[in-house]
Amino acid sequence: MSVSLPRVLLALGILGAAGAARADSPAPVKIMLKDHRFTPEVIHLPPGQPAILEVTNADTTADEFEMRQLALEKVIAPGTTGRVRLRPMAPGRYQFVGEYNEATAHGTIIVDVAAAASP
Secondary structure, three states: OOOOHHHHHHHHHHHHHHHHHHHOOOOOEEEEEEOOEEEOOEEEEOOOOOEEEEEEEOOOOOEEEEEHHHOEEEEEOOOOEEEEEEOOOOOEEEEEEEHHHOOOOEEEEEEOHHHHHOO
16 A cells, blocks of 8 residues: 655644644643642633643542632542643632631632743
8 A cells, every 4th residue: 555745744734733732732730639639729821821730649548629610620530630721811809618627728810921931
C-alpha cells in the first residue's frame, strides 16, 4: 500500500497542531486534600486566562470539589487526582469547598492582576 505525500503532510500537520494546542495549555495548579483540608487554601490566578486545578485526595474517603459560583463539581475518589478546568475568569474571589466536609475543606481562588505579574 502506498501513501501519497499530501496525506503524509496532512497527518503531520494535524499532529503538529495537536501538539501546539497541548503546549498552550496552562500548567496545572496542584491542590492537596488531606485530613479534610485543602493545601494551599488560597490560590492566586491571573484574570482572563484558563487554568487547570489538579486536586489530589490523600484522604481515605471521597470528597466533591465544588465551586458554586461557577457551577463546578468533581467527585474525587480517595487516593486519586482529579483535574478541574477553569475558563478565563474576571477579577474577584471564588470560593471552593470539599462538599462532604465543608466545615474544614474550603479555600479561595483570588483572580487578580498581581497574579499575572508573578512568575
